[in-house]
Amino acid sequence: MKTLQKICICCPTGCHLTIQLADGNIEVTGNRCPRGDNYARQEINDPRRIVTATVAAAGNPHCRIPVKSSEPLPCAMIPALLEELYAMQVSLPVAMGQILLKDYCQTGIDIIATRAR
Amino acid sequence: MKALEYEIAVIGGGAAGLSAAAKCAASGRRTVVIERGEELGGVLLQCIHSGFGLHYFREELTGPEYATRVLSQASEAGAGFLVSATVMQITPDGPGHLLTVYSRQEGVIMVRARAVILAMGCRERCRGNLGVPGDRVPGVYSAGTAQQLLNMEGIVPGRRAVIVGSGDIGLIMARRLTWSGVKVECVLEIMPYPAGLSRNIAQCLEDFGIPLHLSTAITGIQGKDHVESVTFAPLVNGVLDLTQSQRVHCDTVLFSVGLVPENELSRECGVQLNPKTGGALVDDTLMTSVPGIFSCGNVLHVHDLVDFVSQEAERCADSAVRYCAGAVHDDQPGLIPLEPGDNVRYVVPNQVVAGNPHHLFLRATTILEEAVAEIRDTEGTCRFTRRLRHVRPAEMISLDIPGDCTADARGLTVALEEK
Numbered sequence: 136m137k138t139l140q141k142i143c144i145c146c147p148t149g150c151h152l153t154i155q156l157a158d159g160n161i162e163v164t165g166n167r168c169p170r171g172d173n174y175a176r177q178e179i180n181d182p183r184r185i186v187t188a189t190v191a192a193a194g195n196p197h198c199r200i201p202v203k204s205s206e207p208l209p210c211a212m213i214p215a216l217l218e219e220l221y222a223m224q225v226s227l228p229v230a231m232g233q234i235l236l237k238d239y240c241q242t243g244i245d246i247i248a249t250r251a252r
Numbered sequence: 253m254k255a256l257e258y259e260i261a262v263i264g265g266g267a268a269g270l271s272a273a274a275k276c277a278a279s280g281r282r283t284v285v286i287e288r289g290e291e292l293g294g295v296l297l298q299c300i301h302s303g304f305g306l307h308y309f310r311e312e313l314t315g316p317e318y319a320t321r322v323l324s325q326a327s328e329a330g331a332g333f334l335v336s337a338t339v340m341q342i343t344p345d346g347p348g349h350l351l352t353v354y355s356r357q358e359g360v361i362m363v364r365a366r367a368v369i370l371a372m373g374c375r376e377r378c379r380g381n382l383g384v385p386g387d388r389v390p391g392v393y394s395a396g397t398a399q400q401l402l403n404m405e406g407i408v409p410g411r412r413a414v415i416v417g418s419g420d421i422g423l424i425m426a427r428r429l430t431w432s433g434v435k436v437e438c439v440l441e442i443m444p445y446p447a448g449l450s451r452n453i454a455q456c457l458e459d460f461g462i463p464l465h466l467s468t469a470i471t472g473i474q475g476k477d478h479v480e481s482v483t484f485a486p487l488v489n490g491v492l493d494l495t496q497s498q499r500v501h502c503d504t505v506l507f508s509v510g511l512v513p514e515n516e517l518s519r520e521c522g523v524q525l526n527p528k529t530g531g532a533l534v535d536d537t538l539m540t541s542v543p544g545i546f547s548c549g550n551v552l553h554v555h556d557l558v559d560f561v562s563q564e565a566e567r568c569a570d571s572a573v574r575y576c577a578g579a580v581h582d583d584q585p586g587l588i589p590l591e592p593g594d595n596v597r598y599v600v601p602n603q604v605v606a607g608n609p610h611h612l613f614l615r616a617t618t619i620l621e622e623a624v625a626e627i628r629d630t631e632g633t634c635r636f637t638r639r640l641r642h643v644r645p646a647e648m649i650s651l652d653i654p655g656d657c658t659a660d661a662r663g664l665t666v667a668l669e670e671k
Contacts, residue, residue: 142454146306147557149450151642184455185302187314188431189403199406201300201316210459217431231320249300250316 141178145170154179183207188217190235192252193224200229200252205245212240220246227252254361258284258332259576260569261351261365263339263517266294268549269371270322271562275569276369277329281576284332284363286339286353293319294373295396296558298403301424303451307559318558337361342368342521342545349544367544367572370518370532371565374511374550376421379473382509384416386472391479395421395508399428408432410504414482415439416470420448420556420646422508427456437500438463440470440484445619447510447646449556470505471497479503511554521545528598529553535587535603536610537571538564543582546572553600553613556648560613567611588658593628593667595620597645607659612651614666616643622671625651629661643668 136157143150143166154175155162163175177183185207189199208216216239225235229248236246260276262269265287276283291297296304299315306312309321327333336356343350351363376394393401393409399421401407413434415422418441426436439457444467446453457464465484469492472483482505485497513530515523524533524541531552532540539546548568549561574580587603592614599614614625620643627636636657640649651666658664 142450144451144455147303147449147451147647149454149642149647151450184459185312186431187301189300189406191406197405199404201314201403203300203302203314213431221432231317249314250297250320 139179141175143171143174145174182210184210184213186213186216187249188220190220190223190225192229193226195227198227198252200225200235201249202235202246203249204239205247206243208239208242208244212242216246254358256284256361256363258282258363258365260284260367260369260572261286261349261363262331262369262371263351264294264371264373264549264551265289265292265333265335266371266373266549267296267318267322267558267561268373268551268565268568269294269369270319270326271565272369272371272548272569272572273331274322274325274329275566276573277326277331279569279573281573282332283330284334284365285326286334286337286351286363288336288338290336292323292333292335298396298400299424300403301428304558307557308562309559315558322562334361334363339517342517347544367546367575369565369568369572370515370523370540370545370547370551371549372514372517372551374513374530374554377507377510377512379505379507382416382470382507384470384473386483387475389473389475389477389479391475391503392473392505393507395419395425395506398504398506399425402428402432408434410434410479410502412437412502413504413506414470414500414502415506415508416482417441417507417509418446418448418453418464419508419510420452422506423448423452423456425506425508426462427460430460430462434504436460436462437502438465440468441466442469442487443467443645445645447508449646450642450644473505474499479505511550513551513554515551518545518547518551523547526553526598526602528592529600531600533603534601535584536601536605536608537574537580537584538568538601539571539575539580539584544575546575553598555613556646560648560650564613588661589663591663591665593626593665595623595668595670596666599666604658604664606661607655609655610653610658612653612666614649614651614668616645616649616668619644620668620670623668624671625649625666625668627653627657627664627666629658630663635661635664639671640668
């Protein structure tokens with residue numbers, strides 16, 4: 136049996152999770168809501184994070200468009216996504232919530248603008 | 253000279269000011285927000301990461317999304333806005349206040365208002381505040397300045413960075429820099445515990461294997477034309493042990509070493525400040541020592557969550573609205589002192605009306621794994637208790653106290669006892 140300590144990152148409460156692994160079974164304690172349990176299981180099987188960055192606005196070197204992934208993305212895919220985002224040039228105007236990359240690598244996850252520019 | 257007349261003037265167009273203005277305007281009061289910068293939204297605009305709004309909007313938002321929401325709440329409620337406009341002075345004016353405003357577009361504007369809400373936020377402490385020795389070379393930034401350069405203008409400040417202080421902005425910047433191709437060598441924290449939220453230690457440092465050196469102080473910055481290295485040493489029993497000094501090569505140093513409420517304007521108009529918070533002393537309506545002037549958000553005390561800023565701003569707005577209606581008095585009857593006790597660095601508000609329900613914000617001075625928050629009266633009788641787990645100086649504690657707990661008390665102390 137293996138025991139892991141993790142801080143839940145779902146909300147600012149930051150629950151101290153204890154994760155016990157035994158024969159493929161995962162037991163989670165220390166969470167104050169069901170999201171902590173989900174987070175711990177996800178973290179063991181397939182860790183994911185919301186990605187935020189900025190992309191360039193075409194023709195306006197002083198304007199950056201803040202973006203986020205619509206859902207948490209598998210951690211292993213983050214570096215390639217960032218490279219793609221930093222190479223992008225988006226034409227203005229951009230609306231908040233506008234999809235800038237649809238269904239990234241068939242994950243069903245979109246990259247959306249988080250501010251109107 | 254232009255003159256404007258409002259019932260409530262809100263100084264500062266960040267999260268606190270916009271949330272307060274939304275509530276004031278929605279209550280039917282003629283309200284104006286006066287913002288020094290060119291844009292409304294404050295520091296949220298450069299906080300492009302996610303994690304805001306879970307309490308207040310029941311949804312996880314990025315900073316710009318949160319700012320957009322509170323801005324549209326304020327404008328839909330009918331609040332007016334003056335941007336690129338700096339309030340230079342607040343003077344008494346009959347039953348209200350007269351604000352001298354310097355506007356970039358319109359020159360001097362005189363704004364008359366019955367009530368004023370101070371919502372100017374805070375600013376960062378920097379290298380100079382710490383007196384860090386070494387060469388005065390380029391490459392040294394406050395974490396928020398680097399955040400603004402990177403997120404608003406797309407300027408990557410360097411290639412190898414050391415972050416001094418483990419405040420939340422520094423932690424967020426550790427991840428942001430890593431995701432921008434910068435190698436973050438380490439984070440140095442002088443205290444034995446982190447200054448930022450546990451979740452930010454997890455998702456901004458541990459995710460990337462960035463070392464966090466606790467009880468460690470920066471001892472110098474070296475470089476000829478630009479930062480070339482940083483030296484640091486551990487504190488052993490509170491004393492710097494230079495025999496264990498280390499040097500790390502880097503071209504960028506970020507300071508994330510605390511925030512200071514920006515209260516120059518408040519002090520000049522006679523608002524008394526709390527030396528512990530750097531913010532105004534307030535009663536339970538969030539009114540300062542100057543009648544009709546209220547305070548909320550980071551200018552009152554530095555918050556770690558914008559959600560709490562918005563909630564506090566709403567309570568403040570509610571008081572200002574009631575003040576305009578004559579329902580909050582200049583000298584509230586029945587005010588008693590509320591003092592910080594054991595293990596409590598500060599509590600807001602500083603005075604309450606005995607017998608009213610209260611909402612308290614406090615910060616611990618130390619780490620307590622199992623604790624009880626206790627409120628005692630001047631006779632030492634315990635009036636209220638609440639169990640708390642994982643108490644951290646970096647994480648603000650919020651307590652709701654029912655009215656009957658404080659009935660007839662002549663003074664109250666709030667303490668955190670270890671259990």
